[in-house]
Amino acid sequence: MIRLEHVSKVYKTSTRPALDDVSVEVDKGEFVFLIGPSGSGKSTFLRLLLREEVPTRGRVYVSNFDVAKMSRRRVPRLRQSIGCVFQDFRLLPTKTVAENVAFALEVIGKPRNTIVKVVPEVLQLVGLDGKEDRFPTELSGGEQQRVAIARAFVNRPLVLIADEPTGNLDPDTSQDIMLLLERINRTGTTVIMATHDHGIVDSMRRRVVELAFGKVVRDDARGVYGVGR
Numbered sequence: 001m002i003r004l005e006h007v008s009k010v011y012k013t014s015t016r017p018a019l020d021d022v023s024v025e026v027d028k029g030e031f032v033f034l035i036g037p038s039g040s041g042k043s044t045f046l047r048l049l050l051r052e053e054v055p056t057r058g059r060v061y062v063s064n065f066d067v068a069k070m071s072r073r074r075v076p077r078l079r080q081s082i083g084c085v086f087q088d089f090r091l092l093p094t095k096t097v098a099e100n101v102a103f104a105l106e107v108i109g110k111p112r113n114t115i116v117k118v119v120p121e122v123l124q125l126v127g128l129d130g131k132e133d134r135f136p137t138e139l140s141g142g143e144q145q146r147v148a149i150a151r152a153f154v155n156r157p158l159v160l161i162a163d164e165p166t167g168n169l170d171p172d173t174s175q176d177i178m179l180l181l182e183r184i185n186r187t188g189t190t191v192i193m194a195t196h197d198h199g200i201v202d203s204m205r206r207r208v209v210e211l212a213f214g215k216v217v218r219d220d221a222r223g224v225y226g227v228g229r
């Protein structure tokens with residue numbers, strides 16, 4: 001599903017590589033934690049998958065997309081197959097819960113009858129039925145993240161990228177969000193989650209890819225956060 005082959009990324013304004021000869025393969029349906037200290041390259045890794053950056057060297061594949069080489073014209077197609085969730089939720093403040101989710105489908109031209117059918121389904125999946133007419137400011141942080149997950153998942157992406165999705169949430173709410181991401185993963189969606197949350201990584205025992213100074217220093221099938229330290 002995802003393959004990085006000898007990928008290096010050196011930003012123009014920097015001499016040190018943000019990623020340094022990284023090779024990682026992720027199969028369809030895997031759940032992968034991407035960990036490492038601040039500045040180790042996690043966000044760069046995720047941005048390369050979305051073609052928000054291009055590698056300085058190496059190849060990046062997502063599904064059938066040769067991400068680094070593909071034409072700019074095809075980038076929207078790539079991004080439609082990847083859902084994204086962030087630490088700061090990034091909801092549209094003037095739209096309701098249902099409108100935020102519907103908007104993700106409107107911008108890719110889905111017909112109205114599809115939208116009115118699938119938005120309630122996905123809001124039920126994330127446990128927000130009954131709250132569809134609320135605005136983001138009328139929701140808790142955990143509920144806002146559920147909206148963001150619904151929006152990321154409503155188009156049934158092949159891959160869900162989550163960049164510190166629990167970074168603004170308390171431990172109990174974080175656990176609930178992880179249960180939801182696990183449920184989405186069980187539908188066959190590949191999940192890649194960058195995190196600093198030791199508790200979550202240690203409790204879930206999923207694959208852990210650890211970066212340090214842009215290199216992969218550990219890749220454990222059922223890892224914990226802080227092995228050997």
Ligand SMILES: Nc1ncnc2c1ncn2[C@@H]1O[C@H](COP(=O)(O)OP(=O)(O)OP(=O)(O)O)[C@@H](O)[C@H]1O
Pocket residue numbers: 011012013014017018036037038039040041042043044045
């Ligand atoms: N747009 C950019 N231009 C120049 N340097 C950048 C850019 N983005 C990231 N970097 C540098 O690349 C390195 C890796 O950064 P990256 O954001 O990928 O790390 P990270 O592991 O996601 O960190 P954090 O956990 O703090 O989000 C850092 O040294 C950072 O300063």
